[in-house]
Amino acid sequence: MRFSRTRGAAAVLAALASVAAAGLPAQAAAAHHDSTLVRTQDGWVRGESTPEGRQFLGIPYAQPPVGQLRWARPRPAGSWDGVRRATDFSNRCVQGASWDPGYQDPTYTEDCLDLNVYAPEGTGSKPVMVWLHGGGLTAGAGSDIVPDAFARQTGTVVVSINYRLGAMGFLAASGLDKEAQDGVSGNYGMLDQQLALRWVRANIGRFGGDASRVTVAGESAGGRSVCTQLASPTARGLFRAGIIESGAYGDCAARTPKTAAAAGAAFAAKLGCSASASASASAAKDTVACLRGKPAQEILAAQSGFDWAPVAGGAFLPQQPATATATGHAAHVPVLNGANKDEGRLFAYGSYDGQGKPLTAAAYPDALKSAFGPATGAKALARYPLSAFPSPTLAYAAAVGDQLMACPALRLDRDLASDGRAPVYAYEFADRTSPPFASIREAGKTFDFGATHVDEVQYLFKHFGLPTPLNAEQHALSRQMVQYWGSFLHGSAPRAAGQPAMRDQRGHPGRTLSLRTASAGGNTISTTVGTEHRCDLWDATAAG
Template sequence: MRAITALRGRVRATLATVSLLGLGVTPVVAQSAQSGDAPARSASTVVQTTDGKVRGAHTTDYDEWLGIPYAADPAGANRWKPPQPVTKWSGVRDATAFSNRCAQNSGWDPGYENTVTSEDCLALNVYVPDGARAKTPVLVWIHGGGFTGGAGQDTNPRRFVEQTGAVVVTVNYRLGVLGTLNLPQLQAESKDGPGNYGLLDQQAALRWVHSNIARFGGDPKNVTIAGQSAGAGSVCDHLASPTAKGLFARAGILSGGCNLQSAASGQAQSEAFVKAVGCDTSSQVVACLRAKPAADLLAAQKKAGVSLSLGGSAFPVNPATAVQTGAINRVPVMLGQTNSERGLFTFQNYDYLGTPMTAAGYETAVRSAYGANADKVLAAYPLSAYDTPGEAFTAAQNGSTSYTRQQLMGALSKWVPTYAYEFAESDTPHFTSIFLIQQKSESARDFPFGGAIHVDDLGYLWDYLGQTLPYDDDQLELSHQMITYWGRFAVNGNPNGARTPAWPKYSVRTGKLMSLVACDTSPASGRAPAACSKATDTFDEEHNLDFWASLPS
């Protein structure tokens, strides 16, 4: 890793004393979006919302309002119902602390060491830069976590807010079986909700933004929705949702795809869950389920998980089909990935558990993943070409994932302005959870992740999971550049502007996308640290996409 250990002390000092705003670049959103004599937002942190007054807090360079409910408590009788209206309050509600996280099993992320059983969690957080004027662009961030974990508070957008001048909103939504259960009995109660309650929560949050964000200085007509992993999949789901029309003007899809399983598949999974939790023999299945403690539901979820599925007026068509046919909400899109997405999952599913992949395990995994094409994949990625079976599997998975992502880039580019990228800073410190594991485990430090893994790019946009990572000075410049690109996209759907490399619209004909990477500036050279991002057409070659394109679908 590029001199990270030696630079750690210097970088920490830099992070502690210099904000990105202090690099001499005018905030890109504030400069582009604010004009005329629009009044500045009130300096008071008390804001009147449609449900009542909330009091936030002043912090350095921005104000924040935390834990504002956008829907009622979804527990008890509201379990597995579409989000219900908030009960209005009198007086001033404190909004200086995060709400509960939504119910979820424990995981390796810091703060998630224990199971979370709270259901009263449908809240959002609003971050507003100092001096924000009327009609400031808004970015609504949808967190990842496989639709089973995470919370809006995982993302601290202070750097993004300070540098761009944008308003940022982060959101909680129902997770796991509480957000995905799909049963005929639930469909009889409501045509909307079964299979996709968590997605309906996100749309309820977007409607709250449209009704309230102007009171915080934001522009409800200039909302960008963006997310990573499961959050990215959510964004694509909303692209294909008729009921999301008009709720956003731009979309960002970071390391995610476009797909919802059928209602029939969701019901089959849900029936297995009902059996696992012990409600299959009840004459009143839904009543039995609603009476179960959240802890029991989470325990059963480990045995029989349920994924999102199609259904209702909000999600009538698979987003994978919608993007191919153009039946989407037509807004500009930024989308992309890291250059070794699957390295994380090889580590997580094998080496982290103390069971590194064997040669036999490699063949089994390839046959499970690629079915009738497995022999061709095994020939294209022979064990003899790699140091370990895990590296071979990561390479194959990176190739197939990149091919799927390229197909999504091409499909979207037929209908909307599409800006594609790959985060290729392979020398980066890995994201918080892996970084912390590596401090304790030599095997984790030595694991061949293969480049920038899933989630590694998030730390370049915001403080993720409360950890400041030891980026070197070139990587800090890359962070500044990425925030600049995203800030411009939030203004008008185009990341291009002065003092950054030109980012071409994606087209199938050229295949050009932006490769986001830091330079490798030697401290002895006398040159200033810098980003070395550039448009490239080598994505196909780097990920062996001709091979993946040759396989029968």
């Protein structure tokens, strides 16, 4: 639920009336004694204290993207009078239902561009991490994680944000191109992220954060977003470092304007707002008006089957991220980048065992050909023989995870390091005993997920606000990972007490920190991650 921008003001002002009468602004006087009362550039907010520190939830950073602002560049939030209560998460942006806790129902609310701030108590200016959530650019919210303990343990301020998703965040169309300043539409979700970063730059000092030491971080689609922001000239100066967790998939590729406009035309037709990608100006304008008149529920129902992703070719993203990185045109900032050892098992489970139809040996060759095409599928069949895996599903999962996540992450390490201007640190989360995330723990209790997609998140934060069921060894690994991430946020090489430091890829190419529990060998520097994931095959395939 959204909260009134003046909610709670009367009670607070009445309580402070005597102070105001003495000649000081009431809120300012109270802020000297109450660290949960903070003035932002738009108005006062009151958060709350927790055993981990302070938290301020549901602060708007942009105007609601409704009406004519649907599919428009986000505009800064307007000011409010009095004190805004900031103790509850805001709405998730428009998205469908999922198994995840609290996400069982879809949401159709477009008024969602808010952020959350977690700030430890105490004085001094602290490094800042801005977290971009995952969810395939079609789902998720800043409330997916609760990083309050992480913020306290690392001595940092953490900000999590919402941004527009799916068709609401990434629709490109001829009529929208004509409205865009650079003639390229379809990047609204990414522009939301940049506006949130600008809010952080303007306001975070009031929460104890250092605006000159901002790291943008994310997992899965959030990591892909970081990869995209690294390549965006309009993001320059908004952060000093980046963390990419399982986000290099597809080499962070964006859509071309032509492909995006064609998809937009097909989407419009699906909603009964027909117009070709090359429609006349008046027809294109009519199409956009028709789309803006559709309820969010219809937009969400129609978006299935389309690729919602950023669009290259304009001022926001002149080049493909991989091209910008390889040619030295990406931001020259330190990067911490990695993936999980068994990324593909989550996706394979969803396609097969989770549907009650485990992949069979007989169907395995065709599954590879369907996933990678006939020629590459045949090569994969030779490199991933069933004899090397406990089941056909896990064999398929290994191929998918290597091609989709593991090898693109290593390629990104090499490309970033080749520029030589900023350090690059590589990790692989390899705790194969890690519990799968909350929504599939019971449903998939007989499936071996290993160290699959998303699993590392719960070692850093409360995932969906839930305590993570870690054993003693996993808790130890969790503490070490928090130290690695925290030291990076503070500007050093990622380190943990008594553990090997992550190596800078510029001087130690191919050396990846493998994050494992003590009984599995502990954290070690590996030089064989690329070989283990058969990256010679997938690198050659990616090169064409």
